[in-house]
Amino acid sequence: MAISNLLYRIYERRLTRELVGDAALPRHIGVMVDGNRRWARDMGYTDPNDGHRAGAKHIERFLGWCDELGVAHVTIYMLSTENLERPADELDPLLDIICDLAVELAGDDQPWRVGMVGALDLLPTEHQKRLKHAQQRAAGKQGIQVNLAICYGGQREIADAVRSYMLEQAATGASLEQVAESIDAEGIAGHLYTAGQPDPDLVIRTSGEQRLSGFLLWQSAYSEYFFCDSNWPDFRRVDFLRAVRSFATRDRRFGK
Numbered sequence: 001m002a003i004s005n006l007l008y009r010i011y012e013r014r015l016t017r018e019l020v021g022d023a024a025l026p027r028h029i030g031v032m033v034d035g036n037r038r039w040a041r042d043m044g045y046t047d048p049n050d051g052h053r054a055g056a057k058h059i060e061r062f063l064g065w066c067d068e069l070g071v072a073h074v075t076i077y078m079l080s081t082e083n084l085e086r087p088a089d090e091l092d093p094l095l096d097i098i099c100d101l102a103v104e105l106a107g108d109d110q111p112w113r114v115g116m117v118g119a120l121d122l123l124p125t126e127h128q129k130r131l132k133h134a135q136q137r138a139a140g141k142q143g144i145q146v147n148l149a150i151c152y153g154g155q156r157e158i159a160d161a162v163r164s165y166m167l168e169q170a171a172t173g174a175s176l177e178q179v180a181e182s183i184d185a186e187g188i189a190g191h192l193y194t195a196g197q198p199d200p201d202l203v204i205r206t207s208g209e210q211r212l213s214g215f216l217l218w219q220s221a222y223s224e225y226f227f228c229d230s231n232w233p234d235f236r237r238v239d240f241l242r243a244v245r246s247f248a249t250r251d252r253r254f255g256k
Contacts, residue, residue, distance in 0.1 A: 035207025
């Protein structure tokens with residue numbers, strides 16, 4: 001075991017040396033933290049929320065890894081709009097864990113700028129208040145922009161962006177025909193939940209699933225994807241470095 005740990009650390013350091021200072025590193029990483037419940041089951045826990053707690057704790061480690069490489073933006077898929085259909089005895093503890101994480105990341109001892117992306121108005125009032133308070137508390141910080149995607153759905157985000165754009169144009173006195181004529185990709189992008197931030201260069205999904213599940217549908221049009229078999233709490237720093245190295249070696253053509 002000691003030899004394997006030593007070899008692991010040597011390999012990890014080698015990967016880090018290869019990446020530090022590389023101009024091809026991602027500015028924005030999206031991550032789908034999948035497999036928490038499976039991890040809990042595999043570890044012998046009877047309460048799946050033990051997996052969610054372990055996954056939430058692991059997010060802070062992940063942000064530290066991103067910070068080491070100079071990643072400026074991270075978007076973490078925490079809860080989809082479809083997840084709201086789960087039974088209350090499963091959903092309520094999960095919402096508490098997510099809120100506790102947001103409060104922790106926004107703490108005075110943390111450097112992260114924490115923001116929420118998603119339809120928070122669908123949440124119970126108390127959870128909305130906790131998440132918005134965490135966001136306000138972290139607003140002036142200078143660290144990584146950490147977007148927590150909560151009650152998030154890619155199709156809903158696009159619909160919300162189009163609606164917001166149309167209302168904005170209508171407020172200027174434009175007719176419906178004029179609004180329809182003016183709609184373009186740039187206008188919609190300016191009303192997305194992540195407006196003003198770069199689109200994700202790299203999207204990572206854990207637990208072996210290889211689908212988008214509606215995550216950042218608009219923004220990820222030209223993102224690179226990395227799928228890892230490990231459940232999220234088992235996602236190691238070396239897995240992260242492999243994902244970034246894979247990204248750095250790809251020829252990104254952006255459809256050209």
